[in-house]
Amino acid sequence: MGLAIDGERLAWLALALVEPLAPRSAFALVERFGSPGAVLNAGESSLRAAGLSATIIAALGAVHPEREISALARVDATLVTRPDGEYPVRLRHIADPPLALAVRGALAADEPAIAVVGARRASEYGRRIADELARGLAQAGVTVVSGLATGIDAAAHRGALAAGGRTVAVLGTGIDRVYPSWHADLAAEIVPQGALVTEFPCGTPPRAFHFPRRNRLISGLSLGTVVVEAAEESGSLITAHCALEQNRAVFAVPGPAGVAAHRGPHRLIRAGATPSDGGGGGAHAS
16 A cells, blocks of 8 residues: 655655755755755756755755655555654754654654663663663653664563553664564564654665664654663763753663773763663653
C-alpha cells in the first residue's frame, strides 16, 4: 500500500534526501525562497546566489523522493515532515531539527519522554540499573527513548517493554536496516509498543559519523537524558552535551570510583548534571 503524499511533503522529503545539505541550511533556503518546492524549482544562478556549492546544486537536481516513498511503503513505514501535526513538538525547538522522519510504529507529537543511554560494553550492574530506570519511567507513563545499541540502550528498551510502556528507538541507519543486526527481534517488539525513528533514507548503512548526528534526536525528543554508564569519550556524553545545548535536563548514575565505565557519568555530575539514584527517582518527568 502506498503512502498518501502531497506536493509540499514530497518537497520537504526531497530536501531531506540531499545528503550534503545540513538541516539548518535547508531551513534557511526555505525561508529565503518561500517554500521547499520553490527551492527545488530555483534556477542554478539563484541557488549559487544563495551560497550553495556546485555539489549541493547538483544533488538538488538529482534527488528522487518518489523512490524513497516506495521504499518506505515496502517496510510499512510512514513519513513525517516538518509541517505535519505528528512531527514531535520538542524537535521543533532544537537548533537543527530534521526535515523529515521515517517512522515504524506510532510517534506521538507531544509525550513525556526521557532518554536512557550509556555504554555498549555495559556491566551487569549498568544493564540492571538501565532496566530498573526504564521500568520505573514506563510505569509512570513516561516514554523511554534510546538508540537500540547493545548494552545500556537495549536494556532500557527491554525494561520499558517489560513494564508495558512505550519506547522509541532512534536509528543511525535507514528505517529498513536494524543495527546491530542481532537486535532485529528487539526492534520488532518495539514497533507495536512505540516506534523506530530515523532521519536517514532507506538503505543507509551504519556509518560512524551518523551516530553523533542521531544522538541530537535522542536528546531532542526527550525532556531529559539519563547517562547510566559511559567512558570519558563515549557517544553517550555527546547525547548529554546535545541535551545541554537544547536546554534539556541531564542526569547521571554514579558508580564505583576508578571504574572506567563510570568516569563519564562522574564527569557529568562534576559539571552539574543531577545524580540519579538508579531507581527512577532522579529522572521522572513532570
